[in-house]
Every structure is written in C-alpha cells, then in structure tokens.
Amino acid sequence: MIRDFAVALAHYDAYLNGLWNTLWLSAATLVLASLAGAAVAALMLARNKAMRLAAAAFVDAMRCVPFLLFAYLVYYGLPALSLQLDSWACGLIALVIYHTAYMAEIVRGAWTNLSREQIEAGRAYGFAGFPLFRRIILPQLFFASVPVIGNQSIYILKDSAFLMIITVPELTFAASSVQSTYFVPFASFVIAMLLYWLVTLGIEAAVKRVELAAEVRRG
Amino acid sequence: MPYLPFLLQGALVTASISLVAIALGIPLGLALAIVRWQRIPLLSQLVALYVSVVRATPAITLALLIFFGSPSIGIVLDATTAAILTLLINTSAFNCEIWRAALIDFPRDQLEAARAYGMSPGLAFRRVILPQVWRTSLPALVNEMTLLVKASPALAVIGIVDLTRAASRIGAATYRPLPPFLAATVIYMLMVMLLVVAQRHVERMVRERYGTG
Numbered sequence: 001m002i003r004d005f006a007v008a009l010a011h012y013d014a015y016l017n018g019l020w021n022t023l024w025l026s027a028a029t030l031v032l033a034s035l036a037g038a039a040v041a042a043l044m045l046a047r048n049k050a051m052r053l054a055a056a057a058f059v060d061a062m063r064c065v066p067f068l069l070f071a072y073l074v075y076y077g078l079p080a081l082s083l084q085l086d087s088w089a090c091g092l093i094a095l096v097i098y099h100t101a102y103m104a105e106i107v108r109g110a111w112t113n114l115s116r117e118q119i120e121a122g123r124a125y126g127f128a129g130f131p132l133f134r135r136i137i138l139p140q141l142f143f144a145s146v147p148v149i150g151n152q153s154i155y156i157l158k159d160s161a162f163l164m165i166i167t168v169p170e171l172t173f174a175a176s177s178v179q180s181t182y183f184v185p186f187a188s189f190v191i192a193m194l195l196y197w198l199v200t201l202g203i204e205a206a207v208k209r210v211e212l213a214a215e216v217r218r219g
Numbered sequence: 220m221p222y223l224p225f226l227l228q229g230a231l232v233t234a235s236i237s238l239v240a241i242a243l244g245i246p247l248g249l250a251l252a253i254v255r256w257q258r259i260p261l262l263s264q265l266v267a268l269y270v271s272v273v274r275a276t277p278a279i280t281l282a283l284l285i286f287f288g289s290p291s292i293g294i295v296l297d298a299t300t301a302a303i304l305t306l307l308i309n310t311s312a313f314n315c316e317i318w319r320a321a322l323i324d325f326p327r328d329q330l331e332a333a334r335a336y337g338m339s340p341g342l343a344f345r346r347v348i349l350p351q352v353w354r355t356s357l358p359a360l361v362n363e364m365t366l367l368v369k370a371s372p373a374l375a376v377i378g379i380v381d382l383t384r385a386a387s388r389i390g391a392a393t394y395r396p397l398p399p400f401l402a403a404t405v406i407y408m409l410m411v412m413l414l415v416v417a418q419r420h421v422e423r424m425v426r427e428r429y430g431t432g
Contacts, residue, residue: 004291064365064408068372068383073404076396154275161277165376172280179287186288193276193284200275 004187011178018174019195025170026157029095033156034149036096037103044108055104062101067159070098075166091163099156106152110145143214150207154200161196171195222389222399229385230406236299236381237368240306244367245360247307248314255315256322266315273312278373281305286377302374310367317359321352354425361418365411382406 043055062070074094078085085093114137122136164173175192179185251266273281285308286301296304325348333343375384386403390396 001291061408064411065404066369066372066383066407068375069400069404069407072383072387072396072400076390076400080397158275158277161279162373164279172277172283175280176283184291186284186291189280189284189288192280193272196277196280197272197275201271 001187004184005191007182008178008184008187008191011182014174014178015171015191015195018169018171018192019199021169022157022160022171023199025092025095025160025163025168026153028092029099029156029160030149030153032096033099033103034107036100037105038107040100040104041107041111044104045111059101059104062098063105065098067094067098068162068165070094071162071166087163087166087168091160091166091168095156095159095163098159099152102152102155103149106145106148107141109148110141113144114140139217143210143217146210146214147207150203153203157196157199157203222393223402225389226382226385226399226402226406229380229382229403230410232379232385233368233371233381233383233407234410236302236306236374236379237364237371239303240310240367241364243303244307244310244314247311249318251311251315252318252322255319270312270315273308274316276309278305278309278370279376281309282373282377298378301377302379305374305377306367306371309370310363313363313366314360317356317363318352320359321356322348324355325352354429357421357425358418361414361421365414368407368410368414 040055040059043051044059046052046055071091071094074097075087075090078090078093118136118140119132122132127136160168160170161172163170164176167173171192175188179188182188251270254262254266257263282301282305285305286296286298289296289301329347330343333347338346371381372383374381375387378384380388382403386399387396389399393399
C-alpha cells in the first residue's frame, strides 16, 4: 500500500497539472457565472413579464438537470449547430451556463432580502444611480451571499470532475490516467480526494475571512 | 423512438439505486448526526472529518475510488454494490448536517420537560424529538434527494447501465448521440420534479395534520 502511494506520488506533476486545470476551470466558472447570474437575476426581477418568465424557466430547468447530462448536450449539441469547439471550450461553456442558473437564484434571493430602508436611507443621503449601487447595494448583496457563493463554489469544483468524461484533463482525469498506467487505483484516487478536500478547506477559510470582514464593517 | 424501452430500463436502474441509497442514507445520516450532537468523544471528531472530506469529493471520484480502489485493500465489490455505496457515502454526509442542524435548533425546554415527566433519554428522543425534528428536516432532506439523483450519472463511469450510460450506448450504436441524451435529460428532469411535487404534497399534509411548524 505504501509502495502504491510512492508510485503514484512519483507522478506528482500529473496531479499538480490536473489540479491546476481544475482550479482555473472552477475559478473562471465562478467569475463568469456570477456576472451572467447577476444579469439573469435582473431579468427575473424585470418589469417585462415575458423576460421574467423566460429567465425563471431557464433557472428552473437547469436546477432539474444533472450537470453531466447538460455537459453531454453541449458537447454533442454544439457540433450539431455546426460549432466545432474542443473539449476545453465545451466543458467551460457547460459549467458556466449551468452555474449561471444557480448564481441567478442566489443573487435574486439576496436582492429580495435586501432591506429597503437602507436604500431609502442612502437616497436620503443623496446617493443615486451608480454610486448608490456601488456604495450601498453591492456591498450588502455581496456580504449577504458570500456563504452561499462559497457553497456554490464547492459544487462548481465537484461538477468540474464530470468533465473527465468528455476528456478534459482535470484532476480526476489525471488520477484516472495515473492509476490505469501503474495500477495504483486506491492510492491515486485517495490523492485526488485529498486535493479536492484541501481546495474546499481553502474555500471555507476564505468565506470565514470575508464574514469576519463583514462583521468589522458593521461595527 | 425504437430505443425508448432501453432508455426506460436505464431510468429504472437510476431510480432503484437512488431509492436504495436514499432509504439507507436518511437513517445513517441521523445516526451520524446523533454522534455529533451527543459529542461522543473521538467518534464525534471522526464523523466531522468524514463529513468534511465527503462534502468535498466529487461523486465521480468517489465512485472510481470505491469500485477500482477497493480490491487494493482486499475488498471486491460488484458494480451495483459499489454504486449504492458511492451514493450512500455521499448522501449520508449531507443528511448528517441536515439532521444535526435540526437537532441543535431543538428547544431545550422541551427536553427538560420530558425529563421532568420521567422519560428516559431514548424515549424522549423517540416520542418528543424525532417527531418534530423530521418535520423541520424534511424540505432539506428532499432537496438532498434531488442532489443525489443529479449526482447519480457519475455511476455510469463504473459500468452501471443507468439512464446516462443507456443514452450513451444508444448514441454510440446509432451515431446520433444528441436525441438519446435529450430524451435522458427530460427523464431526469421528470424524476427531480416528481420529488419536488412529492415534497410539496407531504409538507401540505404535515401542515394540515400538525398545524404550522
């Protein structure tokens, strides 16, 4: 068993490479899906009824679909629309569109719970337009949704593992190729699990820090 | 659609494996939560570690570890057992956190009242705590069931011919993967929606029978 771990760890560069790909795919998804999610949330709260219904239908549909199936639909569907993309692009597109729906729901929830008095007080102090959003609304939205966004980041990280099936060389793909070459399945997947765990602990620590900062701001 | 029966057979496999994991995962989650709630030394810390690690592990990585890794430690599992074990380990960690949150929120005065009436801790748990705690946990437990169904396509990777693998086999045989995957996606959506509808129904029944709360 110890020999197995030694064999697997001799190929540490394969794991680090896979981890790096998992990390940047997840980070890019987090950023892009947050931005797109905020836009979809705005549509969900728009005055136009058709827009509202369309945005809500998109969010509800995504929340019922397993990520792997959606990834397959993107992977096989884009070529059918005569869009030839590599597995990286397909994987990233699938992750971003899928998690946009979840992010939209998070932003909408935070927006609905936002206290109206604060905005009115901000208006009374002469804030309006972008400064009102930037100084009064955005910080509250952000701090209210940080724990949920942290949780969603963990889901993004875990969903990125599904991309190994469409041959994106992320962490689980790396563990799988090391194990199939050197026949050390137990050691190889345990190493991958520990790396996912470390990343998750990092996300949780970051959320704690932001929550602490929020408390300091509130005084 | 000539391949629909094969797809439905896959859906049946997905549904049965998910149901077994749900049926075992809810009591296992409760047992783990009680260990944490009672702060049983050592065991409590082990459960916390288990939950923390499992929460971070993708279902597909866990499935690969259990199926391909278990022979290295002297256990040989068939694919179905490995599949159920994967979903069970995954869901029990999340269920543990759901039950634990409900147990922590449980009002202390009721416990003290039960003790004052001479109830043993076991009896108080069965007659006072559990009947209330399951009602508060139900929405979160059903939500976790939908997450389990959405994680279940990971099992296709260890050779289970579930709905996902059935769809990809049809795609490989017909050279047109998109239609079977679209059909499979619709079936998954129906399964998840069925759970959500069932949850609303049970919640309404609970409200009518026990009032709000």
